[in-house]
Amino acid sequence: MVGCLPWHRRRGASEAKNQMEVDVVDVGSRLDGENQTIPTTAMYSITGGKALAEAIEGVADLVPLPFLSTFVGMAIKVLEACEETTTIEENIKDLQSRVYNLMLVVVDTAVNKKTSLDLQDKISKLQAILDNILADVRKIKEQKKWLLFFFRDLNKDRVERCVDRLNAALQQFNARFSFALCHVGKLIFSQVASQLRVEDLLDKIKADYSAFATQLNRIEDAVNRTIRPHNAPSAYPRQDMPPLAQKLYGRESLIDEIATLLASEDTSRVCITGAGGMGKTSVALAVVDSPTIKNAFPKEFIFWVPCVEAKSSDLIRRILYAQLRVTAETYDSLETLIAELDATKERRLILLDNFETPWLRLSGEEKDKVAIILHSLAKLSHIALLVTMTSGFTPGDINWEHRPLSPLDSSAASAAFKSRYRYAAGGRELVHEEPQLEEFLTSIGRIPLAITLAATSGGHLRASPSDLLQDWSRSGTGMMSDHEEETAGMNRTIRLSLDNSSMKSNPEAFKLLAILSLLPAGTIGTNLDRWAVVLTSPRAAVETLRVAALVEQGDGMFGQARIFVHPTIQSYMLHHGHLSHEVRDTVYDACYSFVLDHKSTPDDRKFKSDLEALAGEEMNIQGLLMETDVLTPRSPKAIHALIAFAFYQASTKPSTVVASLALKVAQAAYDSGLASHCEAAPYLAEAQHCLGRNYFLLDRFEEASLHFEEARSGFKGLPGGGDLARSGECSWELLRTWTYMQTKHVNDLQPLVVEAQANLAHDANDKYSVARGLLCYGFFLWWASLLPFSRTYAWFGEYDTALTVARKAVDKAEQSGSVELLIRSLETTVRRLMNLQRHEEAMDVITRLLPIAQAAGTSLGLAQTLELFGYTCVATCDLVGARRAYDGARLHFSRMQCCEMSDNGVARCSRNLEKLKWLTAIDEDCLGIIETRSMVLICIRRTYPSLYS
Structure with a gap:
C-alpha cells in the first residue's frame, strides 16, 4: 500500500481526529498587506485532497478498496512532483488541477459503484497513466535551472502530452461509469476546481458509505480545517533550500567530519561559527548534500530553516512551522510543532541557517523565547540539529559539537x-x-x-x-x-555583524574594534591593556566582539592568545570613517611607549626578554611607525621610537626600511628647526649609527662605512659637548666594516683603533666603555666576545680547549638574545669540531645553524654557513650534498656588494666545485684538496705578522 505523504506520520484508525495535521501548500497563494500568505480556494482544495488520501489510508484496512488507496497514493505523488516544478508554472498547475479532480471523482465513483473487477481494472489503467505522467514531471523537476530556462517550450509540450494521455485514458472508461465520466469531463475541461466543492463530495461519500461514517468523519474534519481560516494568521511563506554552491575548496575534510557527527544521535548537535563571509552556509549545504547525510536521512526529512529575517521570536516560530511543513490552529504556540516532531521517532535533520539574527540581535524576553525554541528542539534526540552562526560562540546551554571556520589555506x-x-x-x-x-x-x-x-x-x-x-x-x-x-556584498555582511544587541549594549566594544583594526597582526591578551589604555574593561569588550564574530581569539590562555581582526573588517573600519583621530592618537602613543619601554642593548640583562616582547608586536609596530610623517611627526617620541625599533631589527633581522625613515625624520627635524639642535642633533647621530649597523649586517659595507663615519662625527660634535663613548662605538663598528671590506692596509686601520679606544676609555669611571676600548684595541681583527679566545687556542693547535670555549660562547650568546653573536658562536663551534675531525657532531651543529642564518637573511652569514655545510658533507662522504652546499654558498657570496671577501668566497667555492666534479668517491686524503677559510687566516697571519707577535 502506498505510504502517506512524507511530511505526515502514518496513523491507525483508532487515533483521535485532532491529531491530523495537513500542509498549507503555497500554490496559488497571494499576499495581504502585511506580507502574510492567504491561501486561495485552489490551494485549500489540493491540500484537502492530500488529507483525503491520508484519511483513506487510515481506514484502508476497514474499507475493502486497497486498489483505490494505491491509486490515490499515486495521484498524490504526481501532485507533489507538480508542486516542486515551478518553472513552467501555468501548465503544471493545469495538470495538477486535473489530476486532483480526477482523484476525487474516482473516489466518488468507487464509493457509489462499490468494488468490482471491472472497476478495479479501469482504475489500475488510470494509475498506470499517472505513473507515466509522474516519470515525465520528475524528469522536468530534475533538470538544472538553466536547462529549465532554455527548454521551457519543450517542457510545456511534455506537460501537454501528459494531459493528452490522461484524456485518452478517460475516453476508454466503460460506459457503465458514464455518470462518473461525464462528471470527470466537466471537471477537466472546465479547468475550475471550485465546480466540485469538497464539502458536497464528502457529504455524498458519507451518505453512500454510511457504514464507515465514523472513520470518514476524520476526512471531513481534516478537509474542513484546510478550508476554514486559522485562528491566527497563516504561517510564514515556505522557502526552498538554496542550491549547492560551486565546489568548496579546502573544506572537504570538515564537511565529511560534520556529516559523520550528524549521522550519529550521540553527536547530532553541530554548530558552525565564524566571521561574516567565511562560508558557513555553503559548508552546511554541502554537508546536507553529502552521501553520508543522504544515507542517514531521507530527502523529505531534511529541513532548511532560514533565520536571517527572523527578527522576533514570533517570526522564528512561524518560519519553523512553514519550513517543517506543519500547520496548526494557531502559530502562537510551540506545542503543536514539538508534538508533531515528537510523534514519530523517524530521524530528521533541521538546518538552522544564519541563527545569529534571532540569537544576537534580540535581547531580554525575546531572546529568552528564542532560547526556549532552540532547547525544545534540542531535547528531541531523534532530531539532528545543524546551526550556522556569525559568532565566535555557540548558542544556548547545549552540548554542541563546535566547528569554527577559519580562512582558507x-x-x-x-x-x-x-x-x-x-x-x-x-x-x-x-x-x-x-x-x-x-x-x-x-x-x-x-x-x-x-x-x-x-x-x-x-x-x-x-x-x-x-x-x-x-x-x-x-x-x-x-x-x-x-x-x-x-x-550580499562584503560591506553588508560586516554591517550585519556590527548591528546586534550585544554590540549596542557595550559601547567600549566598538572602540576596541577600532583600536584592533589599526593593528594588522592583532595582539595578545597580555598587551591588550597597553593598546587599549582608554578602556575600563577591555576583556569584556573582547568577549562582546567575539560574540559578534568581529574578532578572533587564538588557542591557549587569554594572556598569550592572539586577538585579531580579519583584514576585510579592518578595511571596512578604515574606509567607512570608523577610525577617529582620538583612537589613532591613542594607538600611536601606545606604540611609541611600547617600543621605548623595551629599548635595551645586548649587554642588558633584560635584552632577551625585550627582544621577545618586541617580536610579538613587530608587525603592528612597523606598520604604525611607517605611517610617521617625515615633516610633521606626531611627537619627539616618534623619532626616538623609530630609531629604537630599527636597532631592534639590527639585532634580529636587519632591514634598512625603518632605519632609513628614522634618518629622514631626524634630518627633517634638524633642518626645519622643528626641534632645537640640542634635541635634534643626538637623534640625527643615532639614526646615522642605526642605519650604518643595518647596512653592515646586510653585507653592504660601503654604505655602512659612510653612515658610521657620519655618526662618529655627529656624536663627537654634539652641541654642548660631544658624546665620546658613542663616537668610540661608531669608530669600532667602522673598524669592523673596513676589516670586512679588506681594502685598507693595516697602517690605515691603526689610527682608527687608537681613536676608538681613547674615546671609549675617556671616562675612567665608565668601566664598561673602558673594557670595550681594550677589546677593540687588542682584537680588532677578531670578533669581540669569548670567540677570540677560542680562535687563539685553535691557532696554536689546542682544539679541545678551543671547542670548550666556543661552546661556552654559544651558551652566552643564547642568554644574550643576539642573533648575530649566536651565528658567529655556532660557526666557530663547527670549525673546532672540524679541526677535531668530529664531523657528525659538526653536521648536527650546522643543522641547527642553517635555519638561524636563513632567518637572519644576510648573504655573508648564509654563504659562510653553506660553505661549512659543504666541507662537512665532503667529510661525511656526501658528494651530492657538498655540491649543492658549495653552489649555494657561491650564490650568496656573489650577492654581496663587491668586496674582497665576496670575491674570495666566490673564487674559493668555484674551485671546490671544480674539484668535486671529478670525484666519484671520497677518502680522508680528499679533504686535503678542499679549500677552507682557514687558508685565508693563514695568509693574513703571513701578511701581518706583527699583529700576532
Whole structure:
C-alpha cells in the first residue's frame, strides 16, 4: 500500500481526529498587506485532497478498496512532483488541477459503484497513466535551472502530452461509469476546481458509505480545517533550500567530519561559527548534500530553516512551522510543532541557517523565547540539529559539537579564486601572476566570500592580481560589490555583524574594534591593556566582539592568545570613517611607549626578554611607525621610537626600511628647526649609527662605512659637548666594516683603533666603555666576545680547549638574545669540531645553524654557513650534498656588494666545485684538496705578522 505523504506520520484508525495535521501548500497563494500568505480556494482544495488520501489510508484496512488507496497514493505523488516544478508554472498547475479532480471523482465513483473487477481494472489503467505522467514531471523537476530556462517550450509540450494521455485514458472508461465520466469531463475541461466543492463530495461519500461514517468523519474534519481560516494568521511563506554552491575548496575534510557527527544521535548537535563571509552556509549545504547525510536521512526529512529575517521570536516560530511543513490552529504556540516532531521517532535533520539574527540581535524576553525554541528542539534526540552562526560562540546551554571556520589555506584560496575568475571571465584563465595573487589573497584574509566577490569582479573585467591589489589599497571592501548570484556584498555582511544587541549594549566594544583594526597582526591578551589604555574593561569588550564574530581569539590562555581582526573588517573600519583621530592618537602613543619601554642593548640583562616582547608586536609596530610623517611627526617620541625599533631589527633581522625613515625624520627635524639642535642633533647621530649597523649586517659595507663615519662625527660634535663613548662605538663598528671590506692596509686601520679606544676609555669611571676600548684595541681583527679566545687556542693547535670555549660562547650568546653573536658562536663551534675531525657532531651543529642564518637573511652569514655545510658533507662522504652546499654558498657570496671577501668566497667555492666534479668517491686524503677559510687566516697571519707577535 502506498505510504502517506512524507511530511505526515502514518496513523491507525483508532487515533483521535485532532491529531491530523495537513500542509498549507503555497500554490496559488497571494499576499495581504502585511506580507502574510492567504491561501486561495485552489490551494485549500489540493491540500484537502492530500488529507483525503491520508484519511483513506487510515481506514484502508476497514474499507475493502486497497486498489483505490494505491491509486490515490499515486495521484498524490504526481501532485507533489507538480508542486516542486515551478518553472513552467501555468501548465503544471493545469495538470495538477486535473489530476486532483480526477482523484476525487474516482473516489466518488468507487464509493457509489462499490468494488468490482471491472472497476478495479479501469482504475489500475488510470494509475498506470499517472505513473507515466509522474516519470515525465520528475524528469522536468530534475533538470538544472538553466536547462529549465532554455527548454521551457519543450517542457510545456511534455506537460501537454501528459494531459493528452490522461484524456485518452478517460475516453476508454466503460460506459457503465458514464455518470462518473461525464462528471470527470466537466471537471477537466472546465479547468475550475471550485465546480466540485469538497464539502458536497464528502457529504455524498458519507451518505453512500454510511457504514464507515465514523472513520470518514476524520476526512471531513481534516478537509474542513484546510478550508476554514486559522485562528491566527497563516504561517510564514515556505522557502526552498538554496542550491549547492560551486565546489568548496579546502573544506572537504570538515564537511565529511560534520556529516559523520550528524549521522550519529550521540553527536547530532553541530554548530558552525565564524566571521561574516567565511562560508558557513555553503559548508552546511554541502554537508546536507553529502552521501553520508543522504544515507542517514531521507530527502523529505531534511529541513532548511532560514533565520536571517527572523527578527522576533514570533517570526522564528512561524518560519519553523512553514519550513517543517506543519500547520496548526494557531502559530502562537510551540506545542503543536514539538508534538508533531515528537510523534514519530523517524530521524530528521533541521538546518538552522544564519541563527545569529534571532540569537544576537534580540535581547531580554525575546531572546529568552528564542532560547526556549532552540532547547525544545534540542531535547528531541531523534532530531539532528545543524546551526550556522556569525559568532565566535555557540548558542544556548547545549552540548554542541563546535566547528569554527577559519580562512582558507593558501592553496585552497588560490584554487577557489582561479575557479571563480574563470567562471566570471567566460572560461578564460587568469593571467599567471602567482606572487601578486598570493599577496592579494593574503591582504584580503583568504576569506571565501571576499575571494568569490573579488574573483567575480576581476573575471568580469579581466583584471590582473596587480590591478586587484591596487583596487584593494584604494577602496578596500568597496571593490567587493554584489554580483549576480551573490546575496550580499562584503560591506553588508560586516554591517550585519556590527548591528546586534550585544554590540549596542557595550559601547567600549566598538572602540576596541577600532583600536584592533589599526593593528594588522592583532595582539595578545597580555598587551591588550597597553593598546587599549582608554578602556575600563577591555576583556569584556573582547568577549562582546567575539560574540559578534568581529574578532578572533587564538588557542591557549587569554594572556598569550592572539586577538585579531580579519583584514576585510579592518578595511571596512578604515574606509567607512570608523577610525577617529582620538583612537589613532591613542594607538600611536601606545606604540611609541611600547617600543621605548623595551629599548635595551645586548649587554642588558633584560635584552632577551625585550627582544621577545618586541617580536610579538613587530608587525603592528612597523606598520604604525611607517605611517610617521617625515615633516610633521606626531611627537619627539616618534623619532626616538623609530630609531629604537630599527636597532631592534639590527639585532634580529636587519632591514634598512625603518632605519632609513628614522634618518629622514631626524634630518627633517634638524633642518626645519622643528626641534632645537640640542634635541635634534643626538637623534640625527643615532639614526646615522642605526642605519650604518643595518647596512653592515646586510653585507653592504660601503654604505655602512659612510653612515658610521657620519655618526662618529655627529656624536663627537654634539652641541654642548660631544658624546665620546658613542663616537668610540661608531669608530669600532667602522673598524669592523673596513676589516670586512679588506681594502685598507693595516697602517690605515691603526689610527682608527687608537681613536676608538681613547674615546671609549675617556671616562675612567665608565668601566664598561673602558673594557670595550681594550677589546677593540687588542682584537680588532677578531670578533669581540669569548670567540677570540677560542680562535687563539685553535691557532696554536689546542682544539679541545678551543671547542670548550666556543661552546661556552654559544651558551652566552643564547642568554644574550643576539642573533648575530649566536651565528658567529655556532660557526666557530663547527670549525673546532672540524679541526677535531668530529664531523657528525659538526653536521648536527650546522643543522641547527642553517635555519638561524636563513632567518637572519644576510648573504655573508648564509654563504659562510653553506660553505661549512659543504666541507662537512665532503667529510661525511656526501658528494651530492657538498655540491649543492658549495653552489649555494657561491650564490650568496656573489650577492654581496663587491668586496674582497665576496670575491674570495666566490673564487674559493668555484674551485671546490671544480674539484668535486671529478670525484666519484671520497677518502680522508680528499679533504686535503678542499679549500677552507682557514687558508685565508693563514695568509693574513703571513701578511701581518706583527699583529700576532
